[in-house]
Amino acid sequence: MGAAESKTGEWVDGFLFVANRPILDFLNTKPVLDRGPTELLSDFHALERWLIAAGVVHQAKAKSVLRGWRRSSEGAVLLRNLIAFRERLREAVQRLEAGSSPSDEFLRELNTGLLQHPSTFALRKRDGRMVREQYFELKRPADLWAPIFNGVADLLSEPDAKRIRQCEACVIHFFDTSRKGSRRWCSMNICGNKLKVAAYQRRKRDRSSA
Numbered sequence: 442m443g444a445a446e447s448k449t450g451e452w453v454d455g456f457l458f459v460a461n462r463p464i465l466d467f468l469n470t471k472p473v474l475d476r477g478p479t480e481l482l483s484d485f486h487a488l489e490r491w492l493i494a495a496g497v498v499h500q501a502k503a504k505s506v507l508r509g510w511r512r513s514s515e516g517a518v519l520l521r522n523l524i525a526f527r528e529r530l531r532e533a534v535q536r537l538e539a540g541s542s543p544s545d546e547f548l549r550e551l552n553t554g555l556l557q558h559p560s561t562f563a564l565r566k567r568d569g570r571m572v573r574e575q576y577f578e579l580k581r582p583a584d585l586w587a588p589i590f591n592g593v594a595d596l597l598s599e600p601d602a603k604r605i606r607q608c609e610a611c612v613i614h615f616f617d618t619s620r621k622g623s624r625r626w627c628s629m630n631i632c633g634n635k636l637k638v639a640a641y642q643r644r645k646r647d648r649s650s651a
């Protein structure tokens with residue numbers, strides 16, 4: 442990670458967090474970096490780090506459960522299936538962004554997953570107030586589907602679906618929380634500056650050829 446990356450707070454422990462929705466940050470775990478398309482969920486340990494960086498897993502007990510699965514075959518199977526699912530999710534999100542809806546097949550898969558891996562909520566005190574937190578049991582690696590399916594369900598039923606968008610210059614998706622709803626880039630640091638420089642050079646070229 443370069444210094445600029447860590448300074449912006451967009452990168453946490455080697456993962457990109459620019460999407461305003463954890464499930465889209467999950468989708469963004471295969472960005473195109475200088476060295477080309479890069480799989481950031483390279484092994485179970487990487488998945489563990491992502492879950493913690495994303496705040497999906499935060500209790501010490503849950504973290505130690507995850508540590509115990511690093512070398513398990515069940516953990517490896519889960520990671521493989523999660524990565525395959527991430528690519529089906531990409532298609533569903535792209536359909537949403539194109540003004541369509543996810544395929545029936547994808548919805549069937551999601552609804553089956555929600556039934557098999559339910560998550561519930563717990564109320565906790567944080568900074569003097571009560572917050573509703575997602576709660577799921579962690580007894581085996583497959584239990585990690587619960588927050589994933591739950592996040593996808595929230596995303597697909599998002600009332601303001603027009604704010605789910607892909608960066609104009611790369612493969613990153615985000616939920617636009619800007620007041621005007623006019624966000625175009627994954628990040629000013631990653632694509633915004635690149636595009637601004639390109640536009641400037643184009644204008645300069647046009648001027649000199651006029």
Ligand SMILES: [Zn+2]
Pocket residue numbers: 608609610611612613626627628631632
């Ligand atoms: Zn971008």
